[in-house]
Amino acid sequence: MHTGLRITAFAAALAATFGTAYGVGRGVDPLVAESAPAPHDRHGGVSAQPEEAREGGGREGHGATPPGGLQVTENGYTLDLATPRVTAGQRTELRFTVRDGDGEAVTAYQREHGKELHLVLASRDLVTYRHLHPTRAADGTWSTPVDLPRAGGYRVLADFTPAKKNAENLTLGADLAASGRYEPAHLPAPDGTAGVDGYQVELAGSLRPGRESGLKLKVSRDGEPVTDLQPYLGAYGHLVALRSGDLAYLHVHPNGEPGDGTTEPGPEISFTAAAPSGGTYRLFLDFQHRGEVHTAAFTVRAGSAPGTQDFGGHGH
CATH class of the missing domain: 2.60.40.1930 (Macroglobulin (MG2) domain)
Structure with a gap:
């Protein structure tokens, strides 16, 4: 991709x-x-x-x-x-x-x-x-x-x-x-932190309709930042967003890549993305550590009132 x-x-x-x-x-x-x-x-x-x-x-x-x-x-x-x-x-x-x-x-x-x-x-x-x-x-x-x-x-x-x-x-x-x-499930409410397999991932920034904005995801384990992420499919992380309702699909790769001399192997993975419209999205981050791939998921709302969908401070 x-x-x-x-x-x-x-x-x-x-x-x-x-x-x-x-x-x-x-x-x-x-x-x-x-x-x-x-x-x-x-x-x-x-x-x-x-x-x-x-x-x-x-x-x-x-x-x-x-x-x-x-x-x-x-x-x-x-x-x-x-x-x-x-x-x-x-x-x-x-x-x-x-x-x-x-x-x-x-x-x-x-x-x-x-x-x-x-x-x-x-x-x-x-x-x-x-x-x-x-x-x-x-x-x-x-x-x-x-x-x-x-x-x-x-x-x-x-x-x-x-x-x-x-x-x-x-x-x-x-x-x-x-x-x-079949038993329907409700989409989890927006939250700037997601846990998966013993890891915690913090989301900072916001997804904005019609214009690019920055997203940063910070990976930690047991309260300590993970600074030795491993490349997975040529990157330290892959991000997919799906829009609730019609499953509009957005895939971005992070800014920088392993071996470029400037991109660090964690704890932060940064992306630049633009949503096709306002609405509720589910974000899925794939990252690899210690030989295993993990997926952290977030719910965000694009197009909400200014500032209401900015998660955390380290993404600004």
């Missing part, structure tokens, strides 16, 4: 009713952010947005990369999801193919941050998140094992660049249903 930001917006939520069976049609990656339910609370355009996504701005903010990825097909390429349904709690092989305008499977890609294709899988309620790196067979079929803990609607997002001269990066999306008993 390129340094900088790319945003993909998704529409069409899957319907479900509390306490009923979800999506019964038929029938891991270690990067997981499972959020305990809280008590309360580039490409193409967007035809419509849910109410929550319109908070603080209405239209997509000017100056941000326009959202895309609303389509399974874009610029002559199609995401052909061969596994549109799985069963919650059961390990399943997720399989898909990227096809060109002639319907042929794409078998050549540009490598970005060590991978030909990056895959994000997230539940519609943003409680379950996966950042996956599937394996491609010689015939162009991609596959990766998944074990989704909860029934409900999910979004599968494939981010790639074909190995074709002057090809642009594409992000294609498709819906995935996990069958089982």
Whole structure:
């Protein structure tokens, strides 16, 4: 994925009713952010947005990369999801193919941050998140094992660049249903601190619609700053943001990179990003330490009153 930001917006939520069976049609990656339910609370355009996504701005903010990825097909390429349904709690092989305008499977890609294709899988309620790196067979079929803990609607997002001269990066999306008993969860309230696997991550700065702003994330363990983060996919951290409601997608890489002579291996990882609009977002930070990758998750609101979404002092 390129340094900088790319945003993909998704529409069409899957319907479900509390306490009923979800999506019964038929029938891991270690990067997981499972959020305990809280008590309360580039490409193409967007035809419509849910109410929550319109908070603080209405239209997509000017100056941000326009959202895309609303389509399974874009610029002559199609995401052909061969596994549109799985069963919650059961390990399943997720399989898909990227096809060109002639319907042929794409078998050549540009490598970005060590991978030909990056895959994000997230539940519609943003409680379950996966950042996956599937394996491609010689015939162009991609596959990766998944074990989704909860029934409900999910979004599968494939981010790639074909190995074709002057090809642009594409992000294609498709819906995935996990069958089982569905119980909706509430998005956790905004908080400037997140805990994961014994680590604490502090978020400073704010996500602003339509213009770039700085975000800093500081990693500590047992009250001590972590100063020996390890490179993961060529960076000390990777950040993904998903907009609540339509799952508009934003991916940025940090400012600087390992070995550039100026970027330190922690405790802070800094990013520059712009939200496509106001609204509530869920941020997922992947970082590696002592050989293991961890994912910290935050809820933020872009486009709120000035100063209300600035977390901490070390980011200013």
